[in-house]
Amino acid sequence: MGIAILSGVIDSLDAISAKVSNGFPKWESHTPGTLTPVPDASVPSRFLACVSREETAQKLRKIFTSLGGLGSTVEILASKNLQAVQAADVVILCCKPQVTYTILSEPGIKEALDGKLLISILAGITLRQLTDWVLPTTRVVRAMPNTPCKIREGMTVVSNLVPSAHEEMDRSLILKIFSSIGRCRFLEEKHFDACTALSGSGPAFACIFMEAMADGGVMMGLPRAEALELAAQTLQGAARMVLQGGAHPAQIKDSVTTPGGCTIAGLLALEDGKVRSTIARGIQIATERASELGQPGKK
Numbered sequence: 001m002g003i004a005i006l007s008g009v010i011d012s013l014d015a016i017s018a019k020v021s022n023g024f025p026k027w028e029s030h031t032p033g034t035l036t037p038v039p040d041a042s043v044p045s046r047f048l049a050c051v052s053r054e055e056t057a058q059k060l061r062k063i064f065t066s067l068g069g070l071g072s073t074v075e076i077l078a079s080k081n082l083q084a085v086q087a088a089d090v091v092i093l094c095c096k097p098q099v100t101y102t103i104l105s106e107p108g109i110k111e112a113l114d115g116k117l118l119i120s121i122l123a124g125i126t127l128r129q130l131t132d133w134v135l136p137t138t139r140v141v142r143a144m145p146n147t148p149c150k151i152r153e154g155m156t157v158v159s160n161l162v163p164s165a166h167e168e169m170d171r172s173l174i175l176k177i178f179s180s181i182g183r184c185r186f187l188e189e190k191h192f193d194a195c196t197a198l199s200g201s202g203p204a205f206a207c208i209f210m211e212a213m214a215d216g217g218v219m220m221g222l223p224r225a226e227a228l229e230l231a232a233q234t235l236q237g238a239a240r241m242v243l244q245g246g247a248h249p250a251q252i253k254d255s256v257t258t259p260g261g262c263t264i265a266g267l268l269a270l271e272d273g274k275v276r277s278t279i280a281r282g283i284q285i286a287t288e289r290a291s292e293l294g295q296p297g298k299k
């Protein structure tokens with residue numbers, strides 16, 4: 001998920017940089033034969049990504065180098081969390097919920113986070129837990145993004161900010177990061193487990209539906225690649241009619257459904273299979289599981 005966020009942010013910054021310089025990114029040479037982007041004070045210019053294993057670090061170096069632009073400037077550090085947190089202004093925590101405490105209790109980390117903004121994308125770990133593990137001067141927020149952030153089509157929910165002298169600056173920074181990689185909205189923390197299930201896990205649920213639609217097409221003789229293209233573009237089109245066109249899903253469904261036609265025949269077969277309650281219960285169960293993640297006594 002860290003890769004999705006960082007590559008989306010980098011893609012967005014590279015796009016801005018290209019626009020600012022009339023179609024060509026601005027580059028400068030520090031050492032002979034090497035070009036690096038000209039720094040712009042209004043946007044983040046240095047990125048440090050931490051992992052635990054050198055093997056993962058090598059994989060990430062390949063990924064970010066292949067992105068080009070700012071991607072080639074990302075520094076990947078293995079087992080050097082303290083060094084990275086000390087150098088950072090903003091820290092995005094993207095580890096598994098179960099290792100959060102281990103990381104935050106590494107010697108020096110608390111002090112290194114002093115006065116900084118800590119954004120946690122971890123499912124299940126509450127603000128109460130996080131604030132207990134850092135100094136009172138660290139500003140902690142929760143964010144729940146999803147994998148489409150990678151292509152800047154993400155949905156991120158951020159917990160409401162606590163009133164403070166930094167509130168407006170933090171809000172603007174958070175919006176800058178997460179709006180650059182999709183939609184971003186603030187909500188009360190009590191909704192986080194549901195958001196984790198609906199939009200965090202949602203790409204997996206949507207893809208099950210997409211795959212099943214394509215399978216149906218294949219069953220009826222369509223070639224696999226075309227069936228998948230039809231299913232994906234149809235879901236994207238319907239989603240855009242809701243998000244951009246302001247239509248209600250029921251309105252879209254009704255407008256497709258010709259009396260006595262094939263759509264109603266298909267809809268009734270889906271309803272016989274309890275499609276709606278099955279999908280809604282999936283979100284319910286995922287929400288319940290999200291609330292257990294990172295909690296004492298739960299795996």
Ligand SMILES: NC(=O)C1=CN([C@@H]2O[C@H](COP(=O)(O)OP(=O)(O)OC[C@H]3O[C@@H](n4cnc5c(N)ncnc54)[C@H](OP(=O)(O)O)[C@@H]3O)[C@@H](O)[C@H]2O)C=CC1
Pocket residue numbers: 001002050051052053054056057079081094095096097099103121122123124144145146147200201
């Ligand atoms: N996947 C998703 O769609 C979403 C995930 N999330 C949340 O994001 C978090 C990460 O999930 P996901 O990306 O799937 O998990 P991954 O296992 O893919 O990534 C976890 C990363 O944490 C690193 N890590 C583990 N231990 C340490 C450590 N001690 N110090 C530094 N880095 C460490 C790992 O590095 P290494 O491999 O070297 O150990 C790895 O790069 C979870 O908390 C999840 O709840 C939130 C929204 C959506």
Ligand SMILES: O=C(O)[C@@H]1CCC=N1
Pocket residue numbers: 123196197200201
């Ligand atoms: O499955 C998980 O636990 C994470 C959280 C949301 C999406 N993936």
